[in-house]
Amino acid sequence: MEPPRGVLSSIWNFICFLPYFIGLLLLGTIKGIIFCPLICLTMTFGNLAIILGLWPVHCVWTYYSIFCSKQLGPILKLVLFVCMPIPLIIWPVVGIVGSIVGGAAFGFLSPIYATFDAVGEGKSNEFFHCFYDGTWSTIKGSFTTIRDFADVCFHSYFSYMADLRQESPDGKYHEIRLLHIPGAVIAGVLCFLVDMPMISLIALYKSPYMLFKGWHRLFHDLIGREGPFLETICVPFAGLAIILWPLAVAGAVLGSIASSIFLGAYAGVVVYQESSFWMGLRYIVASISIYDEYSNDILDMREGSCFPRLQYSTKNDDVEPNPPHEASFSAPTPSHETSFSKRSSFSKNPPTRATSFKNAILELTPLELLDGLFNECQHQGERLVYEGLITSQDIEDAKSGKGTGVLTIGLPAYCLLQSLLNSVKANSVGILLNDGKTELTSTNRPKDTVFDWFLNPLLIIKDQIKAENLTVAEEDYLGKLVLLSGNPDRLKNAYIGSPPESERKRAELDALARRLRGITRSASRYPTFRRRFDALARMLSEDLAKKNVRSDSVNGSQKVERSKSAFIVRIFSQKSFKNGKSNRRSDVESQQDMRDVEIES
Incomplete structure (x- = not known):
């Protein structure tokens, strides 16, 4: 549909649509509140049974695969034997907590999305589907999720372990350098202690900008029917994005804080790869600049960072340091363009936001x-x-x-x-x-x-x-x-x-x-x-069974026809070459012979 022309027309269209949207949101929320506890309990107990049931097998088979592995050296095997209890103990806790959170989110959000999708373009009997969609489909989806989780814990796990026990194509194995392990651990801990508070402060500092800029963009698109509000089917979801945008900002802040753990732990990898503790210390400073530049790029802020970007790798020529005396909020020059900076041509000619889905390129999932x-x-x-x-x-x-x-x-x-x-x-x-x-x-x-x-x-x-x-x-x-x-x-x-x-x-x-x-x-x-x-596999098995049945029936009919033909040839041969002896047989006897042949076939 074409977007409305004029400010008054856009405002009137928005006012007329607002009660319709609020009604769908309330209906979907009610269904989500009803099904959230049920789905959460189903997924939690289902995944809990899988995790605890396979946990002893995972422990034993993991140690067996490491011991029999032809891709790991003896020292690396020893280190893994010592460190492996930590992930094996953490795994049930993470799995259970993730099942609770995932089950609650799926049980609450799935009925809401299904309610809005029930009134999309091309849907029939919308009133019935507004109440029905998101009920039984959510329950089936929870059981499907449990089934997929069981397949990953069973089939996928044993497949990975089988590959670990096989010999590598080049016949070599991985080994670890013990002399660099202490320095890598110390660098990882120091980087985590520095990055955790610094990245948290940067994320909190930029969160108000992300909140108000996101609302400004969404309300601007809502009034002008642009961007995500251009197509009617997307209006409910875009309107829901306005309401839930603060949650998205809070999730982004929490995600940034969580990412500081992995960003800090990478300092240990740098120390081990470069065989230099000094490079790990330089990475501690550069990691803050990396996050700052990346967040500026995501929020469409000015490029660059006030933190220096020190070079922490001798093997990567793409890492360009920012000298301390040049550290500022100003954008870097082309010679010091970072990997997270955007092209100048892109910033000068941004793509239009009013592209219709009807003319967009079909994106595959x-x-x-x-x-x-x-x-x-x-x-x-x-x-x-x-x-x-x-x-x-x-x-x-x-x-x-x-x-x-x-x-x-x-x-x-x-x-x-x-x-x-x-x-x-x-x-x-x-x-x-x-x-x-x-x-x-x-x-x-x-x-x-x-x-x-x-x-x-x-x-x-x-x-x-x-x-x-x-x-x-x-x-x-x-x-x-x-x-x-x-x-x-x-x-x-x-x-x-x-x-x-x-x-x-x-x-x-x-x-x-x-x-x-x-x-x-x-x-x-x-x-x-x-x-x-x-x-x-079930479909192919059924097809193979049908093929065998057809083959047996065809072979049986061909056998009957061959028997009948042989009998007729024998009768005519007797009539032709025995000069009347075959004529002594009566028609009743011939019919009886024919029935006997059919019975045998």
């Missing part, structure tokens, strides 16, 4: 991409089951969790490979998804750092596949190699096509298959993957 991956896994899995590359044993092993990876890792990796091959053939800049229409690029990718860990390696693999210039036979060979590499016996016995004649190309294809399976194995450890995979 990780859940949408995961849904697309599993839809393609179902499509490709049905085809591979029909071709016999995926057997019933593969499905049963995957269900029991003891499979060799043909279905758990091989099938998703195979689907990723098909997507990369389609992207190469379409000469796509990014990755062409399996629907053939959507292209995943750096513009519409999910704004998530974790997602970059998977997207960037896939883009590199796509470029490598493009450089290989594979033939159709080589593409088929690579696909089956990706699918069956987890089971050497299947890979040896199954016909996967003729490998390339060049040993160099065979090695390159093997490396591509290992990397794709490695990326898929890492993705399989994240929440929701195991739950969706179990549903996929």
Whole structure:
């Protein structure tokens, strides 16, 4: 919809909408108050049972994996043996507290968001959905969260431990330098003692500016119907942001205080990496400047910092120090531009805030991409089951969790490979998804750092596949190699096509298959993957059962037809070559023979 023109029209539109918004907010709040205790208790006791039930297993298996690890040196193993009780003791406490806070937040906020979403554009029977949405869906969401948490604590944990026990590809192991541990610990403690109060003071000093600037921007957009208030579906959420903005500011201050712990502890890493306690002391001063510059950038304040930015790393040429005599609130010169400073062109030409969602670039979410991956896994899995590359044993092993990876890792990796091959053939800049229409690029990718860990390696693999210039036979060979590499016996016995004649190309294809399976194995450890995979395994099992039933019925009908044909041929042969002997048989006897054959079939 077009935003209203004129100040009076905007104010009148706001006044008319205000009671409607307040009514939805009150209704959602009432539902949130009702469901908050129930959801909080459900998630707390569910996660508590998982944490306490698996805690003895986690303790024993963690020590066993560290002891058997081929990637850790003897001194590092000894240090881990001594320090490991601390995280193992803290883990139940953190898990229980997080379950209580997360359960309360989810139980209260989910009904509110569902109430506002029920009156969005294109929704039918809005009155019913205002009361119903956010009730049963919140309860199901809590059980889904518990299921995903259980999968992470069980399947993902044992997968990480299995990788820890394996030997690294280069045959080397990690070791620790004991001489630098005391200095690193002292530097980390000193940096924490300095950063905690200083960062807290900086955050509290800038919080009023963040509060009033956020309100100014939101009210300006509300009156002018710009920014988040441009589209009708976003107006309730943007209005809720005005009310809850002080909570967001308080959360930002608490987050800054919490970040000082990790920012201070990094001084120990600097001392260990640089083998210099002096560099750790320089980092203590530079860390305050880093936070100050970063907060100025977030709040759109003047660039620079009053604190000096000392150089604390000899291996990083990008870190430029700010001399003490140049420390001021003025923006740094181009020669001393920091990593957190913004481009001058961006500040001179800021993007417009009135961009409509109808004309915006479609941004994909990780859940949408995961849904697309599993839809393609179902499509490709049905085809591979029909071709016999995926057997019933593969499905049963995957269900029991003891499979060799043909279905758990091989099938998703195979689907990723098909997507990369389609992207190469379409000469796509990014990755062409399996629907053939959507292209995943750096513009519409999910704004998530974790997602970059998977997207960037896939883009590199796509470029490598493009450089290989594979033939159709080589593409088929690579696909089956990706699918069956987890089971050497299947890979040896199954016909996967003729490998390339060049040993160099065979090695390159093997490396591509290992990397794709490695990326898929890492993705399989994240929440929701195991739950969706179990549903996929059930579907493929049902499809395989239907295929076997159809095959048995077809084979049975073919056997009956062959028996009938053989009987008819025998009768006519007797009539042709026995000169009348077959004519002595009566029609009744012939019909009886026919019935006997049908019964036998």
